[in-house]
Amino acid sequence: MLKVENLNVHYGNIHALKNISFEVAKGEIVTLIGANGAGKTSTLQAVSGMLKPSGGKITLKEQDISHIEAHKLVPLGMAHVPEGRRVFAQMTVEENLELGAYILNNKKQISEDIEKMYARFPRLKERRKQLAGTMSGGEQQMLAMARALMSRPEIVLMDEPSMGLAPILVQEIFDIIKEINTTGTTVLLVEQNANMALQIAHRAYVLETGEVVLSGVGKELLNNAQVKKAYLGA
Known part of the structure; x- marks a missing residue:
């Protein structure tokens, strides 16, 4: 459904995203995890037309949307739940x-x-x-x-939906994301709560300083030593 190929984003002289590539198939929950400043929000904003890529290609249902304005993506089946709720x-x-x-x-x-x-x-x-x-x-x-x-929407982008919430509400939000997905909506999720995100994701990509450094099945990455050490406090 969604394919990102060699995506680059610059903020002035800062190279924020460096040749990021990933895919989201119809019906999946795919999560991007990583530390603050890894490029997760910039990736979502580039996909949803809020940031202009300096290179690479983004396709939605095989249509090139790399330079389509954000509001024109909604009729194409994309919605974005921004960081901070807005x-x-x-x-x-x-x-x-x-x-x-x-x-x-x-x-x-x-x-x-x-x-x-x-x-x-x-x-x-x-x-x-x-x-x-x-x-x-x-x-x-x-x-x-x-x-x-x-x-x-056919695909929803969610940016840090659990940020700043009490633990009992965090669980509720993730339950809702799973329920949204089971009704047929594809989800691309950016989350700092790597543990919760990997539990519900079909697949995941790990970002570090604007690059994808690891990818795999969500539950497998939960048991990955590198991921545990960096993001799960193990």
Whole structure:
């Protein structure tokens, strides 16, 4: 579904991503793990059109999207849940969800999809008229995920969904990611919580200073000595 070949990104004179290559097949959860500054967020932002690559190729369903603007990728089936949630703080939960469906014109369909989000995220239903900025971090993360799903994406990019959340909420967020995947949505996940990410991922890529240094099946990397030492505190 998604293929990244020799991706390069520069910030001025800084070479942030160096010939990164990876693939995400339809129906997979693929995770990118690595330390702060490894290039995980830059990779997602380049894939979703928020950063312009300085080299390489990105294809989505065999279409070259390397230089397509971010908003034009949503109708092609891609959604991005950004780091830090980025909900519209001065709008209600329901208004945030409606904005997530901006590419859809069928009001009945949008209403039905909102009800599906409330079934999947019951806490959002309880707070449907509440301003998003007044909710807890975990609730805002659920809203950011639900808002992305409102565009009916085939692939969702998630950037650090567990960041700053209490352990009990972290487990809930990862359970939701698995559930989203079982309903047919492909997931590309960036996570600092390598242990949790590798437990749910079909495959994983390890990034260090802008390069892929290791890849493999998620559960196999959990038992990899190099990964354990660097990312799992072993």
